Amino acid sequence: MPFKQILSWLQNLFGSRQSFSLGLYGNVNAGKSTLANRISKDWSGEEMSTVSEVPHETREVVKKERLAVRVDGKILTMNLLDMPGIATKVDYRDFIKRGMKLPDAQKRAKEATKGIIEAIKWLEHVDAAMLVMDACEDPYTQVNITILGNLEARKIPVIIVANKIDKKNAKPDRIKAAFPQHPIVEISALKGDHMDQLYRAIAQYAK
Amino acid sequence: MGIEIQFISADKLKDKTPPQKVEYILDQVKKSKNRILVIEGSLSATDEKELIAKTMGEVSKNFPGIEVASLGEQSSTLKTQLIKLLGGKPSGLTVVGPSTLVKQIKRDPDKLSLLTGK
Numbered sequence A: 001m002p003f004k005q006i007l008s009w010l011q012n013l014f015g016s017r018q019s020f021s022l023g024l025y026g027n028v029n030a031g032k033s034t035l036a037n038r039i040s041k042d043w044s045g046e047e048m049s050t051v052s053e054v055p056h057e058t059r060e061v062v063k064k065e066r067l068a069v070r071v072d073g074k075i076l077t078m079n080l081l082d083m084p085g086i087a088t089k090v091d092y093r094d095f096i097k098r099g100m101k102l103p104d105a106q107k108r109a110k111e112a113t114k115g116i117i118e119a120i121k122w123l124e125h126v127d128a129a130m131l132v133m134d135a136c137e138d139p140y141t142q143v144n145i146t147i148l149g150n151l152e153a154r155k156i157p158v159i160i161v162a163n164k165i166d167k168k169n170a171k172p173d174r175i176k177a178a179f180p181q182h183p184i185v186e187i188s189a190l191k192g193d194h195m196d197q198l199y200r201a202i203a204q205y206a207k
Numbered sequence B: 001m002g003i004e005i006q007f008i009s010a011d012k013l014k015d016k017t018p019p020q021k022v023e024y025i026l027d028q029v030k031k032s033k034n035r036i037l038v039i040e041g042s043l044s045a046t047d048e049k050e051l052i053a054k055t056m057g058e059v060s061k062n063f064p065g066i067e068v069a070s071l072g073e074q075s076s077t078l079k080t081q082l083i084k085l086l087g088g089k090p091s092g093l094t095v096v097g098p099s100t101l102v103k104q105i106k107r108d109p110d111k112l113s114l115l116t117g118k
Helices: A003-013 A032-044 A092-097 A102-122 A142-153 A172-178 A195-206 B010-014 B018-031 B045-058 B078-085
Strands: A020-026 A062-071 A074-082 A128-134 A158-163 A184-186 B004-008 B035-040 B066-071 B093-098 B102-108 B111-116
Touching: A020 A032, A020 A142, A020 A195, A032 A062, A032 A074, A032 A128, A032 A158, A032 A195, A062 A195, A074 A195, A092 A102, A102 B045, A128 A142, A128 A195, A142 A158, A142 B045, A142 B066, A158 A172, A158 A195, A172 A184, A184 A195, B010 B018, B010 B035, B018 B035, B018 B045, B018 B093, B045 B066, B066 B102, B066 B111, B093 B102, B093 B111
Parallel strands: A020 A074, A020 A128, A128 A158, A158 A184, B004 B035
Antiparallel strands: A062 A074, B035 B093, B066 B093, B102 B111
């Protein structure tokens, strides 16, 4: 058993640190599952979600339980929850445009709507959240505002993640300007850039 | 066929519970494929969350969902509670339309722009 896991086990045994649930929220295709995979791979060696360019790849909540994250010598034990992307519309015709056959497209749309409802229900149960935004897109979407508003109303700590900063057209400053009241970390989940900053932010704000 | 814009006074919704409010809005949106609602007052974050969840429960071949945006204060502050107590109307507005008609709502902190099309 690696040292990290032994330490985590001992800490849990003596109750020095309890685990908390951390939900990854955001619009569809913001990079939540790529980020979940990055975090999971960094601390457990294995990925947890499937990633796709086709929207609504994650259609049910994917959990990675008791993930031990080491930050500045301390261990945080978290249950990481990769949520389906939240949207106000799901049109099966959009999947057909991406090459899917009608029955598959309709099935995906049906599952996606259920996933969105499930993600919304979880808003009341997470201990902390990361709101993942695509830094190339307009951050001022109703989905982002609704998620933030609900987390704020329940006083659930939230970190805004400005993702995809490796892309040329990324503008993380727009996110900072739109939501100055929240901690914001700029990362590339795909490349692994600035993940150390994100782990420090989790230790500071989310635990 | 033209676009119908329906303006709804805050008085119409003030006595409704959150689920009734969400049901009313969704019913109005679904009644016509060419209707956009402009509601006096902004929906709370909780109302919006419930509206999205209820919409997802009703998505079908002919109704893929909505576009929605609110302007103004969404949380219940002392100021908004006082205004309500004194019989005043909430500030802000909410725009809701079927996604088959409203393709996008762009927002600034103080401005909404609707892009429609079929």
